[in-house]
Amino acid sequence: MAVAPGSDDGEDTRSIAQLYAELTAYLDDAWGRSHQVWVFGEVQKYADHRSGHCYLDLVDPSVTGRDAPTLKAKCWRSTWGPLKASLATAGLTLEEGSVLRVRGYVDVYAPRGELGFIITAVDVEALRLAALGEHARRREELIKKLTAEGLLDTNRALPTPAVPLRVGLVASAGTEGYNDFVGMLDASGFAFRVTLARASVQGARAAAEVVGALAALSESGCDVICVVRGGGSTADLAAFDDELVARAIANCPIPVFTGIGHTGDVSVADLVAATSFRTPTACAEGLAVMVRDWYASNVAAASARAAAAASALLEESADSIGQARRHLGVVGRHRLARARDGLSVTIATIARRSPVVLDVVGARTALRARRIAPLAERGVSRAADGLASRRALLSAYDPRRLMQRGWSITTTAEGVLVRSVASVSPGSALVTRLADGVARSTVTGVETDAG
Numbered sequence: 497m498a499v500a501p502g503s504d505d506g507e508d509t510r511s512i513a514q515l516y517a518e519l520t521a522y523l524d525d526a527w528g529r530s531h532q533v534w535v536f537g538e539v540q541k542y543a544d545h546r547s548g549h550c551y552l553d554l555v556d557p558s559v560t561g562r563d564a565p566t567l568k569a570k571c572w573r574s575t576w577g578p579l580k581a582s583l584a585t586a587g588l589t590l591e592e593g594s595v596l597r598v599r600g601y602v603d604v605y606a607p608r609g610e611l612g613f614i615i616t617a618v619d620v621e622a623l624r625l626a627a628l629g630e631h632a633r634r635r636e637e638l639i640k641k642l643t644a645e646g647l648l649d650t651n652r653a654l655p656t657p658a659v660p661l662r663v664g665l666v667a668s669a670g671t672e673g674y675n676d677f678v679g680m681l682d683a684s685g686f687a688f689r690v691t692l693a694r695a696s697v698q699g700a701r702a703a704a705e706v707v708g709a710l711a712a713l714s715e716s717g718c719d720v721i722c723v724v725r726g727g728g729s730t731a732d733l734a735a736f737d738d739e740l741v742a743r744a745i746a747n748c749p750i751p752v753f754t755g756i757g758h759t760g761d762v763s764v765a766d767l768v769a770a771t772s773f774r775t776p777t778a779c780a781e782g783l784a785v786m787v788r789d790w791y792a793s794n795v796a797a798a799s800a801r802a803a804a805a806a807s808a809l810l811e812e813s814a815d816s817i818g819q820a821r822r823h824l825g826v827v828g829r830h831r832l833a834r835a836r837d838g839l840s841v842t843i844a845t846i847a848r849r850s851p852v853v854l855d856v857v858g859a860r861t862a863l864r865a866r867r868i869a870p871l872a873e874r875g876v877s878r879a880a881d882g883l884a885s886r887r888a889l890l891s892a893y894d895p896r897r898l899m900q901r902g903w904s905i906t907t908t909a910e911g912v913l914v915r916s917v918a919s920v921s922p923g924s925a926l927v928t929r930l931a932d933g934v935a936r937s938t939v940t941g942v943e944t945d946a947g
Contacts, residue, residue: 516606527602539594548573571615597622647746651770656751657719664713664721668697673726673776680780697725702735707744724776727758736763755779794911817883899931
């Protein structure tokens with residue numbers, strides 16, 4: 497056993513263990529578990545150990561340079577578990593650079609000769625306010641940077657298709673924002689086709705997942721990409737103020753629509769998007785309005801004009817048939833009357849001449865009478881058949897019937913009806929309306945029918 501050496505000067509000599517024991521007792525009396533204090537510091541190092549304990553190196557933020565005092569802090573598993581859950585509920589995470597206000601007591605670890613600090617509480621509200629202040633500062637700096645690079649208008653400059661039915665969706669499936677968006681599109685009555693790229697919309701992984709989802713949808717052939725997320729706190733929506741997300745939206749080759757948060761929430765993602773809406777519901781409604789307006793001006797109006805023209809033609813034909821029927825009736829009656837008059841004269845003449853001749857003429861007259869009635873009936877029947885034929889012909893000209901038989905209506909992208917190859921040229925965009933939908937094409941060549 498080691499023995500402490502003697503002293504010739506009469507002063508007490510302590511072993512290291514004795515020194516630490518006295519120091520621990522002294523610190524425990526003044527700064528121990530029963531005398532806990534609040535300490536303010538900036539996280540220099542942070543480790544959430546797999547054992548469940550948390551280890552922090554805190555530095556004094558008021559002192560700069562290498563001489564800044566450091567405090568080794570620990571939070572045991574039994575305390576750190578509930579504290580970590582409280583931070584997560586508030587939408588907060590610890591990271592290097594976070595400014596903390598923690599409560600605890602001084603601890604001496606003799607085997608390493610370390611003076612440490614055992615954390616028993618974290619001021620979550622102070623951390624939240626500090627995070628909000630830092631978030632606002634970073635947000636303003638990012639907006640200035642994007643403005644200087646001209647990225648606020650890059651995605652907005654892309655042309656948006658007139659009928660954006662193929663929709664790419666960046667959202668978290670099953671959330672309120674997702675359900676509101678998809679429900680509004682379903683209720684519109686139009687044939688929207690939604691391609692979902694799943695992504696977390698809050699938390700540490702959200703920004704990276706949103707960027708990945710945008711990249712995937714950029715290659716999917718969508719007309720537009722919609723990024724939606726329901727309301728939440730500023731911390732919940734932090735991913736949409738992330739620089740990587742903002743740059744991914746700005747540089748996306750497809751127009752991006754956003755519907756993030758509640759009314760009044762404006763994220764950096766909203767600022768760089770082609771079009772931003774207050775909520776996911778408003779975003780879906782905006783798409784439906786675009787399609788509805790196009791349909792009203794390019795399909796419904798044209799159909800109404802064709803139907804009106806067909807109706808007018810039917811009325812005109814009905815008038816002509818009515819006039820022909822009335823004329824036939826008048827002419828028939830007049831001819832019958834003349835025939836009767838002529839017959840009477842003939843009978844009277846024959847009666848004067850010969851009873852035999854009278855019989856012959858009477859027989860011929862009866863034969864003629866029998867022939868006249870069928871002729872009149874056939875005339876009326878032919879007129880009725882003509883009327884039915886005209887009605888069938890007019891029905892065949894109904895645009896909807898023609899489309900069902902394979903015909904189509906082709907317009908330019910501006911809605912002008914294409915009547916001749918002279919009105920198009922290579923590169924022209926065409927819109928073809930069929931019985932079951934719309935087809936879009938681009939003219940690659942024009943040939944004139946020489947016949």
